[in-house]
Amino acid sequence: MRNSPDGHEEAVRSIASSLRYKPGALLPILHKVQERFGYVPARSLAVIADVLNLSRAEVYGVVSFYHDFRSEPPGEHVIRVCRAESCQAMGAVELVAHIKRKLKLDFGQTSANQRFTLEPVYCLGNCACSPAITIDQEIYGRVTPRRFDDLLAELEGRGG
Amino acid sequence: MNSTIYVPQDSGALSLGAEQVARALKSHGERLGAGTRIVRTGSRGLYWLEPMIEVDTPQGRVAYGPVNATDVGSLFDAGFLDGRGHRLFLGPTEEIGYLKNQERLTFARVGIIDPCALDEYLAHGGYRGLERALEMGGAQIVGEVMLSGLRGRGGAAFPAGIKWKTALEAYAHQKYVVCNADEGDAGTFADRMIMEGDPFLLIEGMTIAALCIGASQGYIYLRSEYPHSHRTLERALELARNRGYLGKNVLGSGKPFDLEVRLGAGAYICGEETAMLESLEGKRGMVRYRPPVPAVKGLFGKPTIVNNLLTFASVPIILEKGGQFYKEYGTGRSRGTLALQLAGNVKRPGLIEKAFGVTLNEIIYEYGGGTASGRRVRAVQVGGPLGAYLPESELDTPLDYEALAARGAMLGHGGVVVFDDTVDMARMARYAMEFCALESCGKCTPCRIGAVRGTEVIDRILSNAERTTNVALLKDLCETMKFGSLCALGGLTPLPVLSALKHFPEDFGLSPERLEAAQAP
Numbered sequence: 001m002r003n004s005p006d007g008h009e010e011a012v013r014s015i016a017s018s019l020r021y022k023p024g025a026l027l028p029i030l031h032k033v034q035e036r037f038g039y040v041p042a043r044s045l046a047v048i049a050d051v052l053n054l055s056r057a058e059v060y061g062v063v064s065f066y067h068d069f070r071s072e073p074p075g076e077h078v079i080r081v082c083r084a085e086s087c088q089a090m091g092a093v094e095l096v097a098h099i100k101r102k103l104k105l106d107f108g109q110t111s112a113n114q115r116f117t118l119e120p121v122y123c124l125g126n127c128a129c130s131p132a133i134t135i136d137q138e139i140y141g142r143v144t145p146r147r148f149d150d151l152l153a154e155l156e157g158r159g160g
Numbered sequence: 161m162n163s164t165i166y167v168p169q170d171s172g173a174l175s176l177g178a179e180q181v182a183r184a185l186k187s188h189g190e191r192l193g194a195g196t197r198i199v200r201t202g203s204r205g206l207y208w209l210e211p212m213i214e215v216d217t218p219q220g221r222v223a224y225g226p227v228n229a230t231d232v233g234s235l236f237d238a239g240f241l242d243g244r245g246h247r248l249f250l251g252p253t254e255e256i257g258y259l260k261n262q263e264r265l266t267f268a269r270v271g272i273i274d275p276c277a278l279d280e281y282l283a284h285g286g287y288r289g290l291e292r293a294l295e296m297g298g299a300q301i302v303g304e305v306m307l308s309g310l311r312g313r314g315g316a317a318f319p320a321g322i323k324w325k326t327a328l329e330a331y332a333h334q335k336y337v338v339c340n341a342d343e344g345d346a347g348t349f350a351d352r353m354i355m356e357g358d359p360f361l362l363i364e365g366m367t368i369a370a371l372c373i374g375a376s377q378g379y380i381y382l383r384s385e386y387p388h389s390h391r392t393l394e395r396a397l398e399l400a401r402n403r404g405y406l407g408k409n410v411l412g413s414g415k416p417f418d419l420e421v422r423l424g425a426g427a428y429i430c431g432e433e434t435a436m437l438e439s440l441e442g443k444r445g446m447v448r449y450r451p452p453v454p455a456v457k458g459l460f461g462k463p464t465i466v467n468n469l470l471t472f473a474s475v476p477i478i479l480e481k482g483g484q485f486y487k488e489y490g491t492g493r494s495r496g497t498l499a500l501q502l503a504g505n506v507k508r509p510g511l512i513e514k515a516f517g518v519t520l521n522e523i524i525y526e527y528g529g530g531t532a533s534g535r536r537v538r539a540v541q542v543g544g545p546l547g548a549y550l551p552e553s554e555l556d557t558p559l560d561y562e563a564l565a566a567r568g569a570m571l572g573h574g575g576v577v578v579f580d581d582t583v584d585m586a587r588m589a590r591y592a593m594e595f596c597a598l599e600s601c602g603k604c605t606p607c608r609i610g611a612v613r614g615t616e617v618i619d620r621i622l623s624n625a626e627r628t629t630n631v632a633l634l635k636d637l638c639e640t641m642k643f644g645s646l647c648a649l650g651g652l653t654p655l656p657v658l659s660a661l662k663h664f665p666e667d668f669g670l671s672p673e674r675l676e677a678a679q680a681p
Contacts, residue, residue: 023460024422026442031384031423065444065601066425068384084346085541085588086577089504090532122428122545122595123346124385127503127577128207128510129172137387141175 170203202357204271205511270357289476307483309495314468345544347575365472543572607650
């Protein structure tokens with residue numbers, strides 16, 4: 001086994017090897033890789049393909065199919081805003097516009113200082129508390145532009 | 161004195177600060193030496209009152225809400241532990257009209273018990289269905305499910321008994337049971353509430369299905385957007401295994417069954433059963449051709465029962481009380497109860513479980529209290545992003561599968577999203593096409609190309625470029641998608657688009673007469 005200087009290959013290989021005997025192991029492996037690195041680095045595909053005895057094209061096909069898997073590292077904080085119908089009925093369109101303006105980001109972009117990544121999401125299952133967003137692992141409901149600003153200020157205040 | 165306070169741990173309640181409330185209750189209680197015990201539960205589904213907390217009193221549970229962490233001090237001061245009055249006092253929980261008038265069979269325990277306490281599940285009637293199923297053979301279980309009239313709750317409404325019978329009669333050494341917990345339809349959250357409020361119910365329902373057909377392995381395909389559900393499910397599975405409800409020898413029956421949660425990865429199409437099976441096999445979520453149906457050739461080519469979470473969750477009570485009991489609820493060919501999820505622009509959004517046959521008017525006005533904005537209701541989308549938009553004049557429609565179909569709509573997974581008169585229905589129609597283009601798996605042309613062209617045609621209509629011609633083109637395109645697509649995504653996207661066009665032509669810049677004139681060639 002070749003050694004990569006940053007241990008990336010070893011880490012991916014160990015994740016893939018530990019899950020390879022699960023039936024339909026590819027998605028669980030990709031989730032673990034993304035959990036570890038925050039994205040699925042392009043160079044992990046060959047390693048995963050090797051462990052699962054798949055072609056690199058097959059692995060790439062799966063990675064690129066699913067919205068969750070990122071090909072670039074995300075910012076420190078990932079903000080996801082629901083664009084679906086119930087949230088639209090409660091002002092999500094205005095909220096989205098406000099957030100984009102505030103963060104100076106469009107959907108799918110990461111700020112230059114690597115602070116925030118903004119992503120759309122199509123339903124968080126929080127439709128009874130629309131509009132909904134998530135910041136990292138936390139979910140927020142009935143988010144107004146003002147509440148968003150407060151949440152953002154809180155995040156900046158924590159310096160985290 | 162020992163008081164018990166119930167604080168929901170449901171994502172919806174958490175999104176409104178339930179965690180901070182729980183923390184404040186704990187620290188205040190400790191400071192006062194009040195000897196309080198905090199139990200985390202699911203949500204009762206009265207979301208406009210979340211975070212809603214309850215306390216045990218001699219008169220039963222009493223509710224307060226919506227509680228902010230800053231209200232906690234005054235709640236203690238007012239003597240809420242004894243159920244005394246306070247600005248946020250709601251009275252005995254069971255007497256709140258919204259809850260009292262429901263018919264909760266599937267959601268009987270949600271919001272009441274600690275979701276991760278197996279003993280509470282048992283004390284509230286849990287696992288009685290499985291015990292009965294263990295005394296029965298596969299054919300007898302199928303018989304009860306058939307008798308109940310239970311139809312698939314995911315949207316297709318296929319009779320569950322027939323699906324189970326097919327899988328039972330298929331011959332194979334290995335069979336599977338798969339739960340569709342991908343709940344991608346916007347406006348729906350019932351599956352999530354079960355997973356976060358009563359996960360053993362799902363485990364019990366799936367175990368009964370597995371016993372019925374002789375499956376030893378099951379999967380719960382869970383959408384990645386539900387991390388709280390994931391955590392609760394994993395915990396419940398571990399507890400069930402430790403107590404012998406799952407494993408090599410389910411309750412000493414000699415029959416093996418185990419369950420694994422598999423996470424989706426943000427693809428809406430994986431809520432389609434065959435795409436979901438592909439995804440479980442570690443592939444792109446591409447829709448399969450049918451036949452063969454999954455009950456004959458499903459996961460890894462083996463006979464597989466694929467049901468929506470609510471379908472499985474309806475099974476324990478059917479086995480416990482008999483198919484006849486369940487069948488007595490409902491109307492026509494829609495038997496049992498329906499978990500309606502009321503959302504969007506509505507004053508009192510939440511979960512409403514009622515027998516089939518309740519009308520949209522009752523749901524939106526009597527339960528929902530009209531719009532949150534106080535404006536007029538203009539449109540209601542029933543059945544998720546692929547459901548039709550109904551105008552106010554059609555809200556007398558009873559909610560059952562056939563009645564909705566007769567109006568060119570569908571019930572789907574039971575989502576009801578309300579819009580007030582500020583909505584631009586042309587924009588909603590465009591969004592439906594845009595969503596389909598974004599989520600199409602790409603296998604069939606009508607969906608893959610049609611949705612992209614659909615978005616463009618709507619843009620041309622809106623910019624008044626040959627409007628009448630383009631409206632005719634849009635209708636024609638919708639016909640192609642409806643009849644030519646492989647699955648419901650491409651096949652049903654025309655439903656919101658055409659219903660918006662039909663009921664709200666003015667938003668597309670058309671008078672009703674001009675709409676008539678724009679007939680597809």
